[in-house]
Amino acid sequence: MEDIYTWVREGNAFQVRMWLDNTENDLNQGDDHQFSLLHWAAREGRTNICEMLINRGARINATNMGDDTALHLAAAHGNYDTVVLLLHNKANINSVNEHGNTPLHYACFWGYAEIAEHLANNGALVNMANEFGKTPLDHAQPHLAHLLKERAVSLGQDMRKIPFQDRSWLGYQTRSRDATLSKHSGINFEHLHFTTRIMSTKSAELWKGRWQKNDIVAKILNRVCSDRNLRDFKEEYPRLRIFNHPNILPVLGGCMDPKSRSLVIISQWMKFRTLYDVLHGETNIVVDQNQALRFALDIARGMDFLHSLDPMIPRMKLNSKHVMIDEDLAKINIDDPKYQMKAHNGGIVSGIDEDLTAKINMADYTFTFHDVGKEYNPAWLAPEALQRKPEDINQRAADMWSYAVLLWELATREVPFADMSPSETGMKVALEGLRVTIPPGTSAHLSRLIKICMNEDPGKRPKFDMVIPILEKMKAAS
Amino acid sequence: MATSVSPGSSTLKKEKEESFFEKIGGTLARRKKTKEAQEVEAEGKHAIESPTSPTVPDFGPEWYSLAENEERSMLDPSCREDPQLVTLKKILLDWINDELAHLRIIVKDLEEDLFDGQIIQKLFEKLENIKIEVPEVTQTEVGQKQKLHVILEEINHILPNAWNTDKWNVDSIHGKNLVAILHLMIALARHYKAPIRLPSNVKVNMIIVKKQGDVLLPRTIIVELTGKEEQEQGYDSQERDAFDTLVSHAPDKLNVVKTSLINFVNKHLNKVNLEVTDLDTQFHDGVYLVLLMGLLEGYFVPLYNFHLTTTSFEEMQVLPPGESNTKYKVFKNNFKHVKF
Numbered sequence: 001m002e003d004i005y006t007w008v009r010e011g012n013a014f015q016v017r018m019w020l021d022n023t024e025n026d027l028n029q030g031d032d033h034q035f036s037l038l039h040w041a042a043r044e045g046r047t048n049i050c051e052m053l054i055n056r057g058a059r060i061n062a063t064n065m066g067d068d069t070a071l072h073l074a075a076a077h078g079n080y081d082t083v084v085l086l087l088h089n090k091a092n093i094n095s096v097n098e099h100g101n102t103p104l105h106y107a108c109f110w111g112y113a114e115i116a117e118h119l120a121n122n123g124a125l126v127n128m129a130n131e132f133g134k135t136p137l138d139h140a141q142p143h144l145a146h147l148l149k150e151r152a153v154s155l156g157q158d159m160r161k162i163p164f165q166d167r168s169w170l171g172y173q174t175r176s177r178d179a180t181l182s183k184h185s186g187i188n189f190e191h192l193h194f195t196t197r198i199m200s201t202k203s204a205e206l207w208k209g210r211w212q213k214n215d216i217v218a219k220i221l222n223r224v225c226s227d228r229n230l231r232d233f234k235e236e237y238p239r240l241r242i243f244n245h246p247n248i249l250p251v252l253g254g255c256m257d258p259k260s261r262s263l264v265i266i267s268q269w270m271k272f273r274t275l276y277d278v279l280h281g282e283t284n285i286v287v288d289q290n291q292a293l294r295f296a297l298d299i300a301r302g303m304d305f306l307h308s309l310d311p312m313i314p315r316m317k318l319n320s321k322h323v324m325i326d327e328d329l330a331k332i333n334i335d336d337p338k339y340q341m342k343a344h345n346g347g348i349v350s351g352i353d354e355d356l357t358a359k360i361n362m363a364d365y366t367f368t369f370h371d372v373g374k375e376y377n378p379a380w381l382a383p384e385a386l387q388r389k390p391e392d393i394n395q396r397a398a399d400m401w402s403y404a405v406l407l408w409e410l411a412t413r414e415v416p417f418a419d420m421s422p423s424e425t426g427m428k429v430a431l432e433g434l435r436v437t438i439p440p441g442t443s444a445h446l447s448r449l450i451k452i453c454m455n456e457d458p459g460k461r462p463k464f465d466m467v468i469p470i471l472e473k474m475k476a477a478s
Numbered sequence: 479m480a481t482s483v484s485p486g487s488s489t490l491k492k493e494k495e496e497s498f499f500e501k502i503g504g505t506l507a508r509r510k511k512t513k514e515a516q517e518v519e520a521e522g523k524h525a526i527e528s529p530t531s532p533t534v535p536d537f538g539p540e541w542y543s544l545a546e547n548e549e550r551s552m553l554d555p556s557c558r559e560d561p562q563l564v565t566l567k568k569i570l571l572d573w574i575n576d577e578l579a580h581l582r583i584i585v586k587d588l589e590e591d592l593f594d595g596q597i598i599q600k601l602f603e604k605l606e607n608i609k610i611e612v613p614e615v616t617q618t619e620v621g622q623k624q625k626l627h628v629i630l631e632e633i634n635h636i637l638p639n640a641w642n643t644d645k646w647n648v649d650s651i652h653g654k655n656l657v658a659i660l661h662l663m664i665a666l667a668r669h670y671k672a673p674i675r676l677p678s679n680v681k682v683n684m685i686i687v688k689k690q691g692d693v694l695l696p697r698t699i700i701v702e703l704t705g706k707e708e709q710e711q712g713y714d715s716q717e718r719d720a721f722d723t724l725v726s727h728a729p730d731k732l733n734v735v736k737t738s739l740i741n742f743v744n745k746h747l748n749k750v751n752l753e754v755t756d757l758d759t760q761f762h763d764g765v766y767l768v769l770l771m772g773l774l775e776g777y778f779v780p781l782y783n784f785h786l787t788t789t790s791f792e793e794m795q796v797l798p799p800g801e802s803n804t805k806y807k808v809f810k811n812n813f814k815h816v817k818f
Contacts, residue, residue, distance in 0.1 A: 202775065202776065202777075371777075373779050373780070373783040374772075374775075374777040374778075374779065375777055375778040375779070375780050376776065376777045376778075378778040378780075385780070386778070386780050386781060387780070387781045387782060388781075388782050389782040392782075420749075421749065421773060421776060422772070422776055422777050422778045423749070423750065423769065423772035423773045423776070423777065423778045423779075424749045424750055424773070425778065426772075426778025426779075426780070427750040427751075427769075427778070428750070430781055432751075
């Protein structure tokens with residue numbers, strides 16, 4: 001069968017790359033048993049494919065229906081190189097499947113000594129009991145068991161047996177994504193169930209709802225659409241279905257409410273809402289410097305991807321209201337003690353690296369026929385974007401200015417030009433040289449980066465692929 | 479009343495004329511001749527006019543001969559005297575006469591003058607500025623109905639939501655159904671934003687008779703001719719009225735109003751360091767209007783959408799038609815909050 005799972009299993013790098021380049025394909029989708037592409041690649045030992053998938057944003061700790069991670073499969077099938085690669089990319093070494101088995105259990109059971117040794121060297125617990133009370137050491141051949149025990153002792157592991165713990169609290173949160181989400185572009189309005197209205201602005205209403213057993217958020221445009229609008233809508237929204245980048249939140253689909261003739265855009269529900277809400281709203285999320293840098297990096301990666309599209313998606317304006325915050329459990333180490341704490345308290349523990357991730361929300365794209373001549377968030381727009389037509393300016397450079405305002409926002413935790421109305425802000429930024437000011441006490445690196453990105457000369461602003469390594473360095477240093 | 483009463487009035491006149499002839503004297507023979515001549519004239523007149531009044535307004539017994547389950551409706555006679563209804567009719571009548579004055583058409587009665595379609599045609603042609611290709615005068619009932627059909631088709635085509643209305647049709651108009659005629663005239667007046675103020679909440683009782691098992695069952699329903707919204711929704715006519723009244727009745731206050739408008743505008747425009755001193759000369763190019771809209775509604779209009787300094791008329795046409803229209807409305811809504 002010529003499908004992506006087959007190509008991944010066969011290691012057909014060319015076809016896989018072609019498939020990944022199609023924005024409509026979701027590389028985190030699972031098959032019937034929630035095996036993601038990464039699961040299959042790891043199982044078959046296709047290390048090159050694994051690497052490609054991880055680089056494209058595959059969730060390293062996603063689980064299948066048996067709660068196996070890719071590392072479980074790689075270890076169980078003796079794919080040493082793949083195990084090394086996964087561990088290098090922060091795969092959770094002690095993740096436990098539904099039977100309480102860790103990757104080391106499988107490596108020992110199948111006698112892959114080299115893998116078992118590598119796992120133990122990297123901190124795999126040799127005394128973790130599964131649901132039958134068996135530890136990896138119990139499964140290993142005497143020689144291997146002896147070796148592992150020695151290694152564990154030398155690494156200072158507590159040699160007492162760690163009892164089996166039920167992980168069912170995690171529920172489905174770590175599972176591969178429901179593949180149905182990316183498969184339906186035409187959504188039937190009848191299948192949408194709206195539950196609560198989140199907010200309503202002059203241009204649209206936001207509703208929380210359910211669709212195909214998934215939590216979704218529906219953006220309903222405040223406008224009765226003409227046949228012509230509907231045609232434009234149907235032409236424009238499919239481009240917003242970008243599933244192949246971890247820092248882009250795709251539009252799942254669009255439809256029209258036949259009764260009111262208003263257009264509806266559906267995307268996945270993000271419980272932490274927008275970056276704007278997280279930074280300035282009434283959430284109890286504390287964003288520390290490290291998390292802020294992570295957001296900055298996520299957004300830069302998302303923008304870099306959007307800028308790589310040819311043609312670019314126009315009218316996708318970057319600001320903190322257009323960035324959604326997501327918690328990606330499958331990407332993080334759930335055995336981190338801080339997570340255990342969180343599980344018990346039921347709250348949000350901040351300050352864990354890789355805890356929250358930022359995604360550019362494609363649902364905030366401005367349709368050609370919507371809000372013509374109205375700019376509700378001019379504070380983030382470059383002066384030239386406020387004055388000249390989009391086709392007369394360098395859109396990428398203008399986006400970089402918006403990114404600089406976002407960086408300023410992340411650094412100061414303040415709303416840009418909060419005391420002014422949009423109209424005032426727009427006039428003053430465009431005509432009177434009004435700019436955000438970087439308060440003293442801001443990190444020198446960050447304020448320098450903001451200044452570089454906010455260069456008055458659009459031609460002198462950097463590109464996102466230049467900003468990313470700078471942020472990575474800053475993050476490594478902090 | 480033109481058709482049913484005019485024969486009466488003309489005979490009345492003739493009687494007078496006759497008496498006038500009597501007074502100047504003349505022979506009996508001559509008098510007889512005049513009488514004959516007048517009789518012939520009256521007959522001829524009747525012959526011409528009678529087919530134009532085919533349906534009998536006073537319902538004879540045959541009117542009530544209904545087939546089983548057939549329904550027939552009529553206006554509750556007691557409602558005819560309703561002062562609200564009388565006012566409504568008067569206002570509509572005045573409006574129609576105003577519109578048709580240039581054609582030297584005078585309408586005296588909505589029911590009697592409109593049923594044949596002639597006046598409706600002229601009115602609609604004037605309002606929509608079109609010409610409907612139908613015979614000028616039709617005498618036969620069939621011809622009149624055909625003409626009405628064409629005219630109503632045109633009207634229903636242009637009035638919004640009228641194509642599926644059951645408020646009027648060829649038969650009800652031609653049958654001189656006052657309610658149907660009123661519905662049609664109100665719809666036209668609203669659509670063309672007639673400079674009249676319709677009384678609100680005009681309701682009439684309709685009696686609907688239904689034959690069921692050899693028994694005539696009457697029931698009464700209330701038909702709403704104009705709703706509450708007549709005052710609330712604020713048709714253009716009313717708002718124009720407000721300024722019209724101001725200009726015509728209190729021109730001395732005009733400057734006060736101008737000043738308060740300038741204060742209102744400047745209160746907002748000052749935020750972007752702009753100031754208006756003269757409404758007449760500074761608002762004509764639309765630039766301040768665009769800026770004011772954004773200030774009031776909470777958005778910025780990117781500067782490439784309009785010209786900050788206009789030099790030609792083309793540059794003043796800053797917004798697409800639909801857009802400018804909505805902005806104008808918003809503008810008006812905002813003005814509602816201004817205290818004069």
